[in-house]
Amino acid sequence: MATRGFGAPVQRTNDSRLLTGGGHYVDDIPLAGALHVAFVRSPFARARIKRIDVSAARAHSGVAAVYTADDLGALDVEMPLLIPHPCLIGPRTQRPLARGDVHHVGQTVAMVVAVDRYVAEDAARLIEVDYEPLPVELDLEKAIKSDAPLVHGDVKNNIAAHFVQTSGDPDGAFARATHFTKIRVRVERSTAAPMECRAVAARYDTVSGELTVWDGTQAPISVRGGLASLFGLDEDKVRVIAPDVGGGFGQKVLLFYPDEILVPFAAMRLGRPVKFIEDRSENFIGSTQERTQIHEIELAATKDGDVLALRDSFLHDTGAYIPYGIAIAQVASTSIAGPYRVPNIWVEFKAVYTPTVPVTPYRGCGRPHACFAIERAMDQLADELGLDRFEVRRRNLIAPAQFPYTRQGLLFADGLAVTYDSGEYAKALELIAKEIDVAAFRQEQATALKAGRYLGLGLAFYVEGTGLGPYEGGHVKVHPITGKVYVNTGLSGQGQGHETVFAQIVADQLGVDPNDVIVVEGDTGVFDWGVATFASRAAVVSGNAIHKAALKARAIVLEAASNMLEAAIDDLELVDGKVRVKGTDRGATLAEVATATNPLRYAFNKAAQSATQFAPAARHDGPQLGEGRAPGIEATDYYAPPHATWAYGVHAAIVEVDPGLCSIKFHRYLCVHDCGNMINPAIVEGQVMGGVAQGVGGAFYERVEYDVDGNPRNANFMDFLVPYATEVPRVEMHHMETPSPLNPLGVKGVGEAGCIAVGQVLASALDDALKPFGVAPFREVPLSPNAIFEAIEAAKGRRP
């Protein structure tokens, strides 16, 4: 069977297992005698704890232990600040259990460990906590005023970070410009809402002294390192496994959540396995969220619409803590100029504490905010200059010959200057314009309007810095008995399809079927060098590391086979699981080559006979394993990207607004997308589709709401509206493949792409559809029927 790996729409190898209930998530790990955890969480956004009485809970039948901050010893400290940055002012992180003050509703105050979750919840209700409520300010702009109540008493004006970056000469360019466009936009808070909430289980083996932790995390190696250092254990005595994980979207890259420390702690203390399975209510108040930013962006342009400079100043809501540093705000501020040249840039942000669930990256991580700000501004610039929205973009796009395009002075999330590596931006814009057939749409729109129907065209261009370092590794090994290929990397998957694309990469080099490549990732017991899954980096960083390891393995195979077959390496080919002498039927299976490269004493099967010391093929003058040689076909290599690689795309939609119901209907949703060489177009499409679905949520449905006292108002799936399949449009997808020059595979990341542009697509489509009413441009997402109603009413009110 001829196999094509890289570039083929290979069916995901894990789907039948996952879709038929064969997955093994943390809660499916059988742990005999496991105890279960429930938390007491703060009902106040800000309060001082006066007294905690756990006596009734401790006495409750079935309770094994109850812990408060007083019981944690050395663990009663603030958890790590993961990404320090000089601009952080008094960075604050959470303690596993609150001591003294609480800083958001949902913060963990006490932990109950009991025979099952039912009893644990019953006992948690018996814990009495006296709180003295403290004043709060939820409004981001009021929170930075000097009279605002503080989230942390020692952090002035609630400002957690303040950062300014400059590229080029923005002041000079502003002085030169002849047209200025200034707008203010707002993106609201959302949450990742993974299908599987977070989960941690731990078992401590007192005989071996080994701690095993199953954690639905995106960062098992980092969790392992952290746990070893917190508990004073050798790293080799801690094994962290991320088994099947039902979606992460960034929420699961944060370490540590309190449970990730306290579950292993309790397992060691109590000498029994312990499990914490987060429920949906807890996920809404205990696991991190993202999105709220308020941008004031100003473009300085010529009358022809050439944007010479931009200034952007924004507030970023970081919630009650800032454990992940400034990552989101930094990505937003450095992605702010999108695909446009804009050679002069000034960006400033303030990260602001609010007494709400802490904020860490969620799929998009600052990119949707930046896209919304720059694209809304470009639309307004077009309107003000009387230019078509396509034309104003066309005039500012970076041309192919201008790559690599560096924005000196703007440091991206990897600490390096923003450098777009490759792209065909204008071609992408022309492609989507052609696919929509803008002229035909304008006619259709005019005809519809005569019939009282309101159609609008939405458009958004975005860029996405992906594939951040520092590095990942790949390990490839051919099993001598089966000839199957085992592949490992350190990061972990949450449903993306790693096991399929990594298999495709290796299958090409070793000439095997992708189904014969078994990928195991996310288990420190198997491979423990690497970082984590974030920033659309798995295919770029692990993919290239695995590719490099596969090249090494291929070289070993060829050299060994050359000896075995007495043929020159150049005359060999790897195909159908065999090494063949080209143009002949002479060859050896991969299993035979693997067996032959592993000198044996015992012939435990037929194939092994050829590798024992008296077998003719193994006869050798020197030692059986040559000096400097390793047995078998096995290779490890690493890949560290020089800097981020920049994917991009254009989205457009035709939307109908019903001004009676104030509802929307997507007639078409189009996407032109370029993530470099595609390893698997089907998986790329899945990633983009899923991103668009999540983007539709952020554009029209999802908003995490707090009341003025900081109480969550819609922390459940009845009131927090995740779009159903019925709300998500079919996406017409068009691929472009401009290879990245930065890595051997020429790939760019795709994980976040789909969600970035949707807010702008919808806002611009609504602007266009509701133009006959004279509505003001939409400046906030999520939009809603109520927002459409108010916009139309406001326009009516303005009419003479």
Add this chain to the structure above:
Amino acid sequence: MKPPLFDYVRAETVDEAVAARAAHEYSAVLAGGQSLLPTLNFRLARPDALIDIGRIKALQGTAIDGDEIVIRAMARQREVEYDEAIFAANPLIRETLGNVAHAVIRNRGTVVGSIAHADASAELPALLLATGGAVIARGPKGERRIEANAFFKFHMTTSLAADEIAVAVCIPRLPPGTGYAFLEFARRHGDYALAGVCALLTMGAGGRVASARLAACGIGSRAVRLVAAEAALNGQKPDAASFAAAAKAARDAVTASDDRQASIAFRKHLLEHIVGRALGMAHGRAGKPFAS
């Protein structure tokens, strides 16, 4: 999200269920469980006993009894939705049920359960009000019939006594030629409505409206009849002007305060809009045979 401890009673007969209800101070009746179980898991309700009526033979299925459709307590919404005899007798039932949540929920959820739960945004209470139906309740003192207009008190509050079980609802057959429509607007497919309306139009002599019955959900603390809109229609010619006047008259029925999805002004606008559209639909169907 685990329920607190409760006793579980599986009743084999209605009498057993009624006895179990009397034996517990605060019991809840488990039929389809589509609202009750989440309520338990959120610990919003802490009944000391769940009385499971799912196995009671006498509570299964539906019947058409003269001019009434009888839907017993264990009849699933999907079963009623697909029943051709019920459709022929009153097509508004199918049209309304099509808007209740999602098919998988309707597979388990019961019509009687939804009405007894009496969520202010639920569709079926409005159906019962618009059609002039009734709830049959069984308690220690026997059976009684509670007319729809006396049943719904407040959001999730009815005139059912704590020791009673709703064993059936009765919905009148629609006279042939009645115009009917159910229309709602929800944020997502299958969600509770921000506003929903049942409309029934009976035409009389001279092409005028003999009787209009309208009920709405999602606009206040319970499902309500839109009496002002009905009054604006009765005796009028069914035309754009009278429909617009009725729709406008409906606005004042909105008593819900601003919530996270709709301001009062938007909800009034929505109600006006869907009443107008529902009347148009109902009028289009008036005088014609019921057809799916």
